[in-house]
Amino acid sequence: MSKHILVAVAWPYSNSDIHVGNITGSYLPADIFARFQRLRGNQVLMVSGSDAHGTPITVKADAEGITPEQVYKNYQPRFLELFQKLGLTYDLFTSTHTENHFKVSQSVFLALKENGLLYTEEQQQWYSPTLKKFLPDRYVEGTCYICGYDNARGDQCDNCGSVLDATQLINPRAKQDGSIPELRKTTHFFVDLAKLQPQVVEFLESRKSYWRPNVVTRSLGWINSQGLRGRAITRDLDWGIPVPIEGWEEKCLYVWFEAVIGYLSAPIEWSKITGEPEAWHRWWTDPEARAYYFIGKDNIDFHAILWPAELAGAGEQFAKIFEGKTGKPLNLPYDVPANEFLNMEDRKISGSRNWAVWANDFLERYDPDPLRFYLTVNMPETSDSNWDWDDFVRRNNNELVATWGNLANRVLSFAYKHWDGHVPSPENPGDAAGLRPADAALLTKIEGGFETVGRLLEAVKLRAALGEAIRLASEVNAYLDVQAPWTAVKTDKAAAAATIYTAIRAIDNLKIMLAPFLPHTCETLHQTLGYFAPLFGEQYTETQSDSLGEHEVLRYRPAAVPARWAPSKLEPGPRLREPKPLFKKLEPSVADEERARLG
Numbered sequence: 001m002s003k004h005i006l007v008a009v010a011w012p013y014s015n016s017d018i019h020v021g022n023i024t025g026s027y028l029p030a031d032i033f034a035r036f037q038r039l040r041g042n043q044v045l046m047v048s049g050s051d052a053h054g055t056p057i058t059v060k061a062d063a064e065g066i067t068p069e070q071v072y073k074n075y076q077p078r079f080l081e082l083f084q085k086l087g088l089t090y091d092l093f094t095s096t097h098t099e100n101h102f103k104v105s106q107s108v109f110l111a112l113k114e115n116g117l118l119y120t121e122e123q124q125q126w127y128s129p130t131l132k133k134f135l136p137d138r139y140v141e142g143t144c145y146i147c148g149y150d151n152a153r154g155d156q157c158d159n160c161g162s163v164l165d166a167t168q169l170i171n172p173r174a175k176q177d178g179s180i181p182e183l184r185k186t187t188h189f190f191v192d193l194a195k196l197q198p199q200v201v202e203f204l205e206s207r208k209s210y211w212r213p214n215v216v217t218r219s220l221g222w223i224n225s226q227g228l229r230g231r232a233i234t235r236d237l238d239w240g241i242p243v244p245i246e247g248w249e250e251k252c253l254y255v256w257f258e259a260v261i262g263y264l265s266a267p268i269e270w271s272k273i274t275g276e277p278e279a280w281h282r283w284w285t286d287p288e289a290r291a292y293y294f295i296g297k298d299n300i301d302f303h304a305i306l307w308p309a310e311l312a313g314a315g316e317q318f319a320k321i322f323e324g325k326t327g328k329p330l331n332l333p334y335d336v337p338a339n340e341f342l343n344m345e346d347r348k349i350s351g352s353r354n355w356a357v358w359a360n361d362f363l364e365r366y367d368p369d370p371l372r373f374y375l376t377v378n379m380p381e382t383s384d385s386n387w388d389w390d391d392f393v394r395r396n397n398n399e400l401v402a403t404w405g406n407l408a409n410r411v412l413s414f415a416y417k418h419w420d421g422h423v424p425s426p427e428n429p430g431d432a433a434g435l436r437p438a439d440a441a442l443l444t445k446i447e448g449g450f451e452t453v454g455r456l457l458e459a460v461k462l463r464a465a466l467g468e469a470i471r472l473a474s475e476v477n478a479y480l481d482v483q484a485p486w487t488a489v490k491t492d493k494a495a496a497a498a499t500i501y502t503a504i505r506a507i508d509n510l511k512i513m514l515a516p517f518l519p520h521t522c523e524t525l526h527q528t529l530g531y532f533a534p535l536f537g538e539q540y541t542e543t544q545s546d547s548l549g550e551h552e553v554l555r556y557r558p559a560a561v562p563a564r565w566a567p568s569k570l571e572p573g574p575r576l577r578e579p580k581p582l583f584k585k586l587e588p589s590v591a592d593e594e595r596a597r598l599g
């Protein structure tokens, strides 16, 4: 039975380029999982987009003297280019700055209001009489009331690391013009999370048995220690989505509240673009559908607590407001397999200090699959992990090249040379397929990978799944060491033919198991093996336009004849294409050269 699977991927802030930590944190695991589920024959919808609103964008705009919209528009094409090079197969990568996202977010807000889950409250906030506006916390600087540091930001002190209450700053000044702000009253909408707490707890308890322990422990721990309290969902800012209430249009929906709504608005936009405006319901209101959220651990609270609270609170009211008809409740996340952090050479990654490997930059010098490989064998699934350039070179050479790349290249080149460019035919008269017991035993072992590797992928244990597939590749190497077709070809060509046919079948199986991790080289290998239809579909960009202007999106066209997660049926005889090495061995000196680029 084909299932509908929503692969919801963290939305990058469009104020900075993407580094390898971001990729292994959420984008790459999402793509591996999506590709696997497509091979399984499931109906996958993988969505994300740029988070274009909020003070991270306006701060950048002020620093560069451009508009917030221009900031987002500068990064969007860089994201799309990177995701295509890396092979991240978003069915739709859009942005939060679209008419559709505005409407969906405003409908969620109104649904919560209609359900009695919003209230207003007066707050004190810094106001600049010279700038004539309220100042978001990041826009106020002053002396930290905890450590006395005199250059603290309203939201956080960089000296002592404390999260601050901006209204308590000593000697506050406006970041923009140095003017002295005053505290004024402003009113905001709050979501009544206390009322939604029982539903959130029930949701977490129902997922506890299969979620990653860190995600469950952190989420329930927060609720048990302090309980859920009302949280502001509007703010005084002029870059964002207007509050959809008369007299409130000058205020915006708070970015933490609206950015997560992208997981709902992107499928709706995708449905409109594909000409089937109701299609999103198959992923969002069918209770059999499953939604997986791929995020980093810094986002657990938003995805495991706040977003489920928004969804449970909006419920069926959302469809009534958005589509004007009675709807079904919105699905809550099935799983939130959050990753921990990747460090860089034993230090925390820091974009501003250039202590990072930038993905666009990396792909100027290397192919995408070695990056995908290293970021998977090193994925911070259960604890923080570390990018180490020596380790990168070693694992590239010893595992990717030696265990897998050389296996494929050696066997196919040998067949190409000795059997005139064809898959050889085994001719053991005792077996219908012409195989000897050792051949059949190897194939049984390798085909078992569809079960073992598949089970690990299904459970989002990607690191272990790749490890198991590579272990199976070394089984083929061990088999070849025993059978030694390289010498047998001179003395017993029939035996060599049986060995090489068996090894090609094993490689054809491993190609499918490795394809979610190494899609580019597996596609090349697939062609070398003589197949005509590609393994996967194609990525492409296009321009969408609405009342807010034009926006570039990334899309995915599925393969016409999709490949399947199932044992190879490769027969003897087909013509091979000339094999070429899939990967490059790296010189150990590369590590020092690369380290010199850091910092």
Ligand SMILES: [Zn+2]
Residues within 6 Å of the ligand: 144, 145, 146, 147, 148, 149, 152, 157, 158, 159, 160, 161, 162
């Ligand atoms: Zn401080």
